[in-house]
Amino acid sequence: MPPTDYHGPVPDPTYIATQWLEGLAAAANDADIDAFAGSLVAAGWMRANHLQPDLLCFSWDYRCLNGNENITTFLSESIRGQTRLNAAGLHSFQVQATSTLGPPALVSSPLDPSAQAIQAVFEYSISSPPGRGRGFVRLVEEQRHEWKALTILFTLHEIKGHEEPRVRPTGLFPDFVTWDEIERERKGAIEGDPTVLIANVKLVVGGSLTGLICAARLTKLNVRALVIEKDARIGDVWRNRKLFPKYIPRVKLADFLEAYATGEDLVVWTSCELLPIPKYDSASKHWSVTIHRGGERQTLRPKHIIMATGNGKAYKPEFPGIEKFIGLVYHSDDHRGATPFKGKRAVVVGACNAAADMCIDFFAKGAHSVTMIQRSATCVISANAADTLVYDRVYNERFAVEDADFGSLSMPTRLGLKLAAAGSTKVAKAFDKELFDGLERAGFALTWELTPGGGEVGAVGFVAERAGAGSMMDLGCGRLIIDGKVEVKRGSIARLEADSVVFEDESRVGADVLVLATGYKPVIDNIKELFGPEITDTIGFRLGGIDEEGEHMRAYRPSGHAGLWFALGLLPQIRAFSKYLILAEELGLKETEPV
Template sequence: MTSLDPHAVANGWLEAFQSAATAADVEALVDLFLPTGWLRDLLCFQWDMKSLGGHDNLKAYLSEKVDDRTRLARAGLYDVRIQPTSTLGPPVAFPLPSDPTKKGVQGAFEFGLTSPPAVGRGFFRVVQNPNGAWKALTVFLTLEDIKGHEEPRGRPLGLFPDLSTYDEVKAKELAAIDQDPTVLIIGGGQTGMMSAARLRKLGIRALVIDKNPTLAHVWRNRYPNLTTQTTAHHCSMAYQPWPTTYPKYIGKDKVADFLEFYAKAQDLRIWLSSTVDGVPLYDEEKKRWQVTVKRDGQKVYLEPKHIILAVGSGPANLPKVEGMSDFAGSVYHSDDHRGAAPFAGKRVVVVGSGNAGHDLCTDFVAKGASSVTMVQRSPTCVVSANTVDKAVFEVTFNEKYAIEDADFLGNSMPPGLGMKMAAGGGTARLKAMDKDLFDGLTKAGYQLTWEVTPGGGEVGFLGYLLARMAAGTMLDRGGGKLIIDGKVKVKNGEIVRFENDGVIFDDGSQAGADVVVYATGYLPLVENIKTIFGESITERIGTQMEGLDEGGEMRKGYRPTGQPGFWIVMGPFPYGRFFSKHLALQILAEELGLSSAGHSKL
């Protein structure tokens, strides 16, 4: 190829895409994809999230009958055009991973929808097939706004016709939320707050309750050297990115300070020291929950239409091991680690080889523990911060992109295809960048893996992030060097018994210890769900909340759960920031009566 005009390629393909969509011609539209091409649909063809690949799957999905019309016909895509106003810029050429000498074209576009009456945004990646025709490798479609109920994007005036002050208007708004919240959000961490902020922007009354006495309590009370695991831009809050004066990796107290301010700046209604009292009941006729909240010792009865569970994960996983009560030292979960200074000169054993385990080992080394041993129970997926910066953050989450555009670009790759591409060579390229680190860790006895499931392919860090919310990974920012230099010893295996002054491992070896910390993560989220809603709710929502469906979408997060009016939010900052919008749109659609068989709940 001697020359390539990305704009011309984009216009030509989008014109064909619109023609097929307008004619509701499933065959013609699917023919615009490679035989192995993928579609990611977030709320455009149904009130749910769907990723699927291959002509047969695309045809089956788009031709499925809804109200006597195909799904494609019912949605009624129209006015498909290149998006001119985006920090991502115009369509551009990109090198094909399989052959960098060949180019594809990618870019953002926008479109209208008839049902629901809405506007959407899309992203395409097209490549040439053997015959020279441009075909889609991926197409991403996401709902942006429901017409007549658009999210306000400009700065509000702050002046009111009845001459009220801003504080007076806000007081009325908060009082209305207290009296009759449409949505009750259980959990006031960053994900619960962002969900509330999204709903407020759409004019939906959302009340947040949190069991803790102060905002950002969980961040404030974690171990001293905790920081955001990824870059500041990647960890931005919805509507309110971190100030540019903040460091790249933000310390826990600075995060907590900002979250306290965020609640005020976004005018969120949050009840602290508040818990659900008794089991919430869903009234099928009223389509409302019956919930009693204990707030500062007083019981308050509420009837919200929706409940969002925003507690993050299940309870802390602290294994029960023989002889633990006989141990003369300290044993606790990483959630209860308040700093290593009291253990200077002590023998330390940290169980767990992921991010929390490395943070704790680093803290103990820094504060002068006499020895630090990391117990690695299974191989860990490792990638260095420098490599992730070069491969992800400097590319997709570069600060030249508005965070909304970075999220859009970052989510434009169907997750199932992303993992296939990682297993097909992407992970190998990242591994090569970290060869020295991996060689050193392996020599020190630290076991590595890039497979989420044995034999499932090296999906690497991306696969662990998608499938396990990054559990089982270590984003190395210096902890690896402590292992390589021998300042942290690695022991493979499990602790099977405690003795008075040490532990016994499953291979019969032993180690002296004065403190044992379990950085062993958390139990499944369903344990918290059953505690709040009772065992019977699992008859509708199942028992597995985490993980992925067949297309690589989250199994339950930010999408229909099976229980009307019940939603779950989960995951790190980027998940809460991006998908909270889609959750808010689904709730708005229900409030407007737009949900129907064609946009059905699972």
Template sequence: MASEHLHAISADWLKSLEVASSTGDSTSFVSHFLSDGWLRDLLCFSWNFRSLSGLDKIHRFLSEVVDGKPRFEHSGLRDFKLDDHTANAPSPFKLPGPQGIEGVQGAFTFTSTKPAALGRGFFRLTQDADGKWKALTLFTDMQDLIGHEESSSDQHGLYEGRKITWEEDVEAKFRAIEADPTVLIVGGGQSGLMSAARLGRLGIRALVVEKNARVGDSWRQRTTFPKYMPKGKLANFLDSYAVDQELCVWLSSSIASTPVYNASSARWTVEVQHGDRKVIIHPKHLVLATGSGSPRIPTWNGMEEFQGALYHSDFHRDAEQSRGKRVVIVGAGNASADICEDFVAHGATEVTMVQRSATCVISSTTAEKIIFKVPFPDGTPIEELDFRYNSMPKAFVLQLQVSGGTEHVKMFDKELHDSLRKVGFRLTWESSPGSGEVGLEGFVFNRQASGTMLDVGCSKLIVEGRVKIKQGQDISHFEKDGITFKDGSKLSADVIVLATGNEPIMKTARGLLGDEITDQLSPPEVLGLDSEGEFNQVYRPSGHPGLWFASGSFEFSRPSSKHLALQILARELGLA
């Protein structure tokens, strides 16, 4: 379709949608969706994240009473304007996969009345049986609270009106933050740092405590990945990001005792071990950005008798010391694959991967072509890509995968998968029994990518026999020189690495917060999807006042950190 036609379809639909919204006619508003259409709302109709499918669910949500008015009328979305000046101007779309779903997509801006806010929306329109253009998906996203917009200004040199330098200004700001932080962020990885930066841009004092001695160490200490950005380069970026964003970070610091929340003052009492001294602080908000959880280390009889090196994959640093040795890696996911490659590259005599359950494998070539390049094409501003990617309801993505999307992606790796099966490597695309073939996205959404292998070379080593495969669901016990299985078979080893994943984030939280607070949280996990397809607690209300969780990959944390900052700001302003 010509761009003029795309624009006309979008403009006509949006104009009609605004009439429904500005008059408070929720029935008319909902009629702009397909019967199985989706609404994903982030903070515009409620101070939460919601994804709803089907006309009845959308209408019930918008009809709920808030402060004496239906939610739809209370929020008061209006001033819809089609976005013609960005990469998300009206354009054709076709969803990947065999379903052949295509239509017109585009972005628009709007305002809301309660709260007074600026918003942005994204729509995907297709034709219904009568040829009318209706919303397959509609995304409404709060961008800023009016009068409290995110600052984008940076100052350098001497500050006008104040004869101080940038260094002096930052030092004064840090002193104010340390004296009375509004928000305490535990963890200085990408999620914690981005949350601190977003809060700072909204004028909220945020202090970050990081257990490592240097920002970025959580990446520096990982396995070296053979294809994507080097760990050291990413670690250095985080270090420079903290400086560039003027973030107040206490290094070599940790929570020294269980935090206590005072409901009367709406403040926490937190004891921080800061270097060689303990400091008591009283933030209003506590954000746990503690990463993917502590190492999950199964226990088997005889582990203490093994005479070689035995450690979890989180503590793998250098395979050079294992040159000429026999290595066994328990686990068959991403960590195991990277470590296997590392041992082979450094001359281990024998490398064996123990596969305890089937693995979801996708080649990096296919992932780049189908998963990364589609939502993240080159040359488009990252903010626009994040916005478009965020506009798709996760549960709808999984529906598309189960109904043929995964089968479509698998075709690109058929030769690879057939070769792996021939050497005894087991494959799956179900993140849980009976879930359907949800593919990589399902494992990422529901299991933090546990059980997946984004293959960057290990599969070739497996097929060639340079990495051997042992099916080992039934490990019996360890001996001084290896592992024995319940069928009587044995693997001799000088080094055993447990690539057995990490504990749930909530287990880390329980160790930090204690049972009394953690038992109040519902649902009982931070990540994984709720019944509507939103992540359970991350970057959204946790169920306990003043307690938040921040976690996730860069592309998830970039926009979500802004949503967290907006929710905290709204509470500070008495709006939520």
């Protein structure tokens, strides 16, 4: 890779990024793997999509490779007699000038905030499959005047002939056919012979945001997608919640989901359920599934099933003596408001997001006392810190949402966790120091480590590795704890008595209502119940979280079982990765064989 020289004391980011990109293009054109890998620093990261280094450009799966040796080995693998690099046929590289992320720019180096780095968005073309790619690079100055990539993101943006339409529909149709007639015919075709069935898993709804976004992307590509939803109305999963989320009232969000389904012309069956056990015919490459709808059973034969999964079933620990307790016991999922408990003694088991929501509600509705039982330390970040340190930077209003998602994807998850442990968590702790000092004085245990001695990865680590389990975004419960309006009791419950909770040290707390904010069982339990225990022979025992490379476990990528896909995660992941899921060759959207 030739030096990317510049003139004068201040680096010219556009010049340097362009020069670096020209060197990368030459390496790709010559299929020179050493030169291609040499465009990164020795410990650089290449993320791609199939889906990612590959979000699909080099293989039909997400990959995130660290170090020149791993990158070189991957790109050297033989595909139809060619190396991966040669077979992909990357060409026509250029800096992307239209991104709202801006032109190449000088930024602080992720590794050393006192040093400079350059970030740039670029675009390129792909020969196999024929399509357009989009990339993001962070360049650091390895030696004077020699800039190399610390991170590169390659994504397959679209496949030629299967582009997402971006032109607003006119509403005018040939032969004076009306929209109603076209929609009736389209809906009938989908309901009669869906290509993709997007389904719920017991408490997890296909008709919530995850399933709807996947369905919308498929619909825009003229793939027959049918969503089945257990609730009676789209959005009920949010209508039945309390307090959370922060920015949009739950009822408004629920109504938006309903309007979204209408606006995107989605076909959604409500009040219906996918019954055990779907059968897959490997010869015809279709499923046979039974749907319970309107009191009747109906059989469908989709080519694919997308499980829009979130949490597993509610975990409800059974305490000795529960039959003696004269109060009410229920899981936080079943909380329908604290108004009936005015003047009562409320005890909440748990110390994370759901528990905080419950405590706030009980206090606000006039409970006589509110006690939070904390069984283990919690990772806390205030909503203000999350806004200031994360969202205002990554999802600033000046960025288009698609660009903001893309910029977020550009940071390899494992590198992000290393950077958190190396210093960014300390910044978050300093930001919330007053809150944390007060919580600790009140007896609330804090942690920023996933495992003892594993490094303080903070909230970003809990979200990435555990989907947020074990953490709390403080929306006001912290102040209630500090002020003594919510009492914190640490320890394990030994038993329940008629009107109290007794702990292992024989201390007790009076209770009229006991809420179990105790989280959820693993999602795989739901999947085994629906598809049969033998499904783990192909998909394994873990869904969600991240693998060794930092990519989603089984989600938005081949699951191990033909025709079975999983969609999960937070909104940014859902928006970004649903695009790559539906570009997969297995969904029948690509005519050429994948690299």
